[in-house]
Amino acid sequence: MTDASTAKAYFQSEAAAKLVRKRYAAERRFRFYGMAMIAVAMFFLAVLFYTIISGGIMGFQTTSIKVPVPLTAESLGVEQGATPEQLRDIGGFKLTKIARNALYTQLGIADAEKPLKSQADKLLSNGIDTQLREILQNDPAIVGSTVDVWLLAHGAVDPFVKGQIDRNLPEDQRLLNNQQLAWVDRLEKDGRLELQFNSGLFTNGASADPELAGVAVALIGSLFIMILVVAAALPIGVGAAVYLEEFAPRNRFTDLVEVNINNLAAVPSIVFGILGLAIFINFMHLPRSAPIVGGLVLSLMTLPTVIIATRAALGAVPPSIKEAALGVGASKMQAVFHHILPLAMPGILTGLIIGLARALGETAPLIMIGMVAAVFEVPSSPFDPATALPVQIYMWAGMPERGFVALTSAAIIILLVFLLTMNATAVVLRKRFERRW
Amino acid sequence: MSLSILVFLTAGLTFAAYMSGVFRVRAVSGGNLSTLHSRPTYYGAYVALIVGLAALCVMILWLVGENILIRGIIVDGLPEAVRNGPPAEMELALGQIANAAKAGDAFGAEPYVSQLAATYNAVSASSRLYMTIAMFVAAAGGFAVAYSQVKPETRARNRVETVIKAVLFLCSCVAVLTTLGIVLSMLFESVHFFSMVNPADFFFGLTWDPRFSAAGSGGEAGQFGLIPVLWGTIFITLLSMLVAVPIGLMSAIYLAEYAGPRFRATAKPLLEILAGIPTVVYGFFALVTVGPFLRDFGGTIGLDIDARSALTAGIVMGIMIIPFVSSLSDDVINAVPQSLRDGSAALGATKSETIRKVVLPAALPGIVGSIILAVSRAVGETMIVVMAAGVAANLTANPFEAVTTVTVKIVSQLTGDHEFTSPQTLVAFALGMTLFVITLGLNIYALHIVRKYREQYD
Numbered sequence: 001m002t003d004a005s006t007a008k009a010y011f012q013s014e015a016a017a018k019l020v021r022k023r024y025a026a027e028r029r030f031r032f033y034g035m036a037m038i039a040v041a042m043f044f045l046a047v048l049f050y051t052i053i054s055g056g057i058m059g060f061q062t063t064s065i066k067v068p069v070p071l072t073a074e075s076l077g078v079e080q081g082a083t084p085e086q087l088r089d090i091g092g093f094k095l096t097k098i099a100r101n102a103l104y105t106q107l108g109i110a111d112a113e114k115p116l117k118s119q120a121d122k123l124l125s126n127g128i129d130t131q132l133r134e135i136l137q138n139d140p141a142i143v144g145s146t147v148d149v150w151l152l153a154h155g156a157v158d159p160f161v162k163g164q165i166d167r168n169l170p171e172d173q174r175l176l177n178n179q180q181l182a183w184v185d186r187l188e189k190d191g192r193l194e195l196q197f198n199s200g201l202f203t204n205g206a207s208a209d210p211e212l213a214g215v216a217v218a219l220i221g222s223l224f225i226m227i228l229v230v231a232a233a234l235p236i237g238v239g240a241a242v243y244l245e246e247f248a249p250r251n252r253f254t255d256l257v258e259v260n261i262n263n264l265a266a267v268p269s270i271v272f273g274i275l276g277l278a279i280f281i282n283f284m285h286l287p288r289s290a291p292i293v294g295g296l297v298l299s300l301m302t303l304p305t306v307i308i309a310t311r312a313a314l315g316a317v318p319p320s321i322k323e324a325a326l327g328v329g330a331s332k333m334q335a336v337f338h339h340i341l342p343l344a345m346p347g348i349l350t351g352l353i354i355g356l357a358r359a360l361g362e363t364a365p366l367i368m369i370g371m372v373a374a375v376f377e378v379p380s381s382p383f384d385p386a387t388a389l390p391v392q393i394y395m396w397a398g399m400p401e402r403g404f405v406a407l408t409s410a411a412i413i414i415l416l417v418f419l420l421t422m423n424a425t426a427v428v429l430r431k432r433f434e435r436r437w
Numbered sequence: 438m439s440l441s442i443l444v445f446l447t448a449g450l451t452f453a454a455y456m457s458g459v460f461r462v463r464a465v466s467g468g469n470l471s472t473l474h475s476r477p478t479y480y481g482a483y484v485a486l487i488v489g490l491a492a493l494c495v496m497i498l499w500l501v502g503e504n505i506l507i508r509g510i511i512v513d514g515l516p517e518a519v520r521n522g523p524p525a526e527m528e529l530a531l532g533q534i535a536n537a538a539k540a541g542d543a544f545g546a547e548p549y550v551s552q553l554a555a556t557y558n559a560v561s562a563s564s565r566l567y568m569t570i571a572m573f574v575a576a577a578g579g580f581a582v583a584y585s586q587v588k589p590e591t592r593a594r595n596r597v598e599t600v601i602k603a604v605l606f607l608c609s610c611v612a613v614l615t616t617l618g619i620v621l622s623m624l625f626e627s628v629h630f631f632s633m634v635n636p637a638d639f640f641f642g643l644t645w646d647p648r649f650s651a652a653g654s655g656g657e658a659g660q661f662g663l664i665p666v667l668w669g670t671i672f673i674t675l676l677s678m679l680v681a682v683p684i685g686l687m688s689a690i691y692l693a694e695y696a697g698p699r700f701r702a703t704a705k706p707l708l709e710i711l712a713g714i715p716t717v718v719y720g721f722f723a724l725v726t727v728g729p730f731l732r733d734f735g736g737t738i739g740l741d742i743d744a745r746s747a748l749t750a751g752i753v754m755g756i757m758i759i760p761f762v763s764s765l766s767d768d769v770i771n772a773v774p775q776s777l778r779d780g781s782a783a784l785g786a787t788k789s790e791t792i793r794k795v796v797l798p799a800a801l802p803g804i805v806g807s808i809i810l811a812v813s814r815a816v817g818e819t820m821i822v823v824m825a826a827g828v829a830a831n832l833t834a835n836p837f838e839a840v841t842t843v844t845v846k847i848v849s850q851l852t853g854d855h856e857f858t859s860p861q862t863l864v865a866f867a868l869g870m871t872l873f874v875i876t877l878g879l880n881i882y883a884l885h886i887v888r889k890y891r892e893q894y895d
Contacts, residue, residue: 027788037687041708240605264612266877268876269819270869397717
């Protein structure tokens with residue numbers, strides 16, 4: 001009786017109310033911490049995407065200068081009505097000179113002003129000869145006429161036009177001097193200098209000039225690697241999983257394989273790179289820098305993911321399916337391959353796509369096997385030197401020129417778009433074909 | 438004949454064998470398929486398997502033998518001086534010959550190179566011809582044997598299934614072979630390395646300075662010291678855990694205990710996006726955003742922070758690790774039985790008291806396991822540290838300075854222009870071995886903890 005009354009007195013006391021308030025405050029604080037931490041993580045995600053996207057949008061554009069170029073037969077050194085082959089053989093030096101002369105005329109630089117001319121030269125890209133040659137080859141009939149051509153601007157001009165470099169810097173710290181900047185401004189005002197879509201980003205290979213560099217080699221290299229990973233990791237992974245799940249006897253060896261697969265899934269990717277270097281390149285003498293080696297290494301890396309996903313998918317198919325097949329006279333092999341495997345296919349494909357997405361974003365093992373070379377030509381087979389998309393990003397991130405920062409972000413956007421598509425496909429596959437038994 | 442054409446031809450032959458097996462068994466059965474032991478396709482598959490395997494076995498054996506044979510012939514043809522010289526030089530000469538044979542031109546190398554290149558081409562051409570013949574003979578022999586066995590009483594399905602089962606078994610061995618390959622390749626080169634550098638100097642050395650140890654001279658004491666490099670890895674991992682564990686754990690708690698289903702359905706996938714972003718993107722983020730930001734921020738409050746610092750790498754790696762901690766912890770917290778929470782609430786505890794005093798202690802083994810897995814992930818992470826942590830091996834506890842890690846050194850030692858047999862290159866394998874052992878140990882320990890305490894409430 002006294003106990004109850006003292007307790008009642010205590011709960012009505014100021015001390016108890018204070019304690020309750022304190023405990024509720026602690027509750028609110030704890031809850032706030034949780035919210036705050038999620039907000040911090042989301043903030044990081046937002047900053048990451050903002051940095052990449054705001055920087056990368058610039059990378060999809062490049063500065064061009066519109067100049068009327070007189071393509072006289074005389075200055076090109078060909079006959080009127082020359083064949084595309086003859087036009088192809090025109091020296092790059094000649095074409096560069098024609099383009100530069102056209103720019104001098106446009107800027108109103110007199111013939112004798114040598115220093116001004118060499119300053120004006122720095123406005124145009126080193127790739128203008130290729131550009132003119134392409135125009136001539138596409139339409140040989142334009143020889144003899146003057147055409148307005150959007151010539152690629154030099155990589156030094158680009159960041160100024162995009163406003164990435166402060167133009168109020170002292171002149172000796174800028175890539176463009178005052179004269180060149182004045183020209184850029186005048187051309188821009190005349191509507192002769194503008195940002196255009198950078199189609200070269202998708203068609204060019206490596207280059208030291210940001211305006212001429214592209215991801216074509218990397219895209220094809222990554223494509224070869226992906227094809228190899230699908231071709232190697234899917235059959236081997238599914239085979240291994242089918243054996244372990246359906247046929248393997250319970251013994252030491254099977255346990256060993258299982259432990260092994262789980263550990264292999266957690267081995268750092270760079271260790272797979274060392275494996276590739278030691279086994280595929282130094283021992284089997286496969287070519288360095290080639291997608292074939294990259295594909296093999298990443299296949300081995302993806303294998304545990306595929307095996308684990310396949311085993312989960314096979315295990316999710318109810319045993320009644322198998323028993324029904326066995327009951328009507330199918331062999332165990334037939335029951336597995338005709339009934340269980342097709343039903344497990346959506347799960348297997350989901351696992352494969354997730355593994356592929358990881359392989360597509362992997363960089364370190366590819367660096368180890370030498371896929372970091374500057375490759376100019378688009379590879380025609382998996383044995384030719386190539387790079388891969390993430391490696392290209394790594395290489396560009398290390399380039400000192402300002403223009404490469406935007407290109408790197410653009411390449412990252414391309415990579416993220418691929419990854420997002422793959423992951424979305426996996427999610428859709430899972431949602432669409434998920435079966436509840 | 439090129440290899441790819443041969444493979445295609447073999448595939449064509451195999452298909453022809455399949456068809457002939459099917460037709461043969463139909464003819465033998467006289468249209469009454471129920472007299473057959475197996476369905477006709479199995480007889481076709483049986484013939485095809487025998488033909489294909491015979492041809493492939495011959496091809497693989499021949500290709501392995503061919504390399505050894507041709508190498509022997511070329512080595513015999515090398516001038517005395519080269520053959521008896523150092524092995525590295527002989528390998529170089531062999532490489533030159535192989536290149537010259539491929540290009541059809543020795544490009545002004547020694548005269549014996551172009552001579553031997555011609556021999557190389559002649560021998561390999563004739564070897565290819567014999568191989569093709571041998572393959573066809575084997576395929577024909579296999580076909581004759583298998584075709585004669587296409588009879589109703591032959592148990593074709595059982596035989597085919599035995600072969601398929603063997604193939605499946607081989608598939609599951611690939612994973613074991615991969616581990617074996619990893620261990621052996623690194624062990625072999627590490628032993629090679631330790632024959633040049635004293636293991637004690639490697640594991641306990643306090644100086645990392647491989648540059649001044651010339652090839653073959655045997656590194657002097659302390660030059661390949663692991664400690665500063667390993668310290669960099671541990672330091673950055675610690676910093677990243679300081680970021681990832683509070684954020685990841687509190688996020689997991691909030692998502693599991695407080696969040697409504699709709700908030701959970703949005704926030705969880707968003708957090709997991711962080712895990713799907715390639716590490717090279719994080720590296721770039723650290724390089725162009727976080728590093729310069731920290732440097733400028735440090736400048737304004739009077740701290741000297743390098744753009745490439747342990748702090749930069751640690752923070753960015755921590756962001757990357759958040760989803761590993763949060764998703765695993767989330768699963769573990771959800772696995773704590775509801776009755777524990779109800780019991781605690783019945784005693785009058787607030788929700789946060791329940792979480793702190795009941796749920797978290799119950800989930801602790803799983804949470805520790807997930808943190809250890811995250812640590813193992815951070816230790817093996819390469820691209821962020823390569824791009825953001827720097828290359829100088831500093832033994833420092835100052836997070837504002839550049840440090841280097843085991844993975845950075847593996848990359849820089851193996852992509853440099855060193856002779857492959859020099860300790861400068863081989864040290865990468867010893868580092869790789871160290872990394873492999875550390876991550877393996879962490880993984881096994883994490884699984885052990887999770888497994889040991891998991892069954893408590895079942």
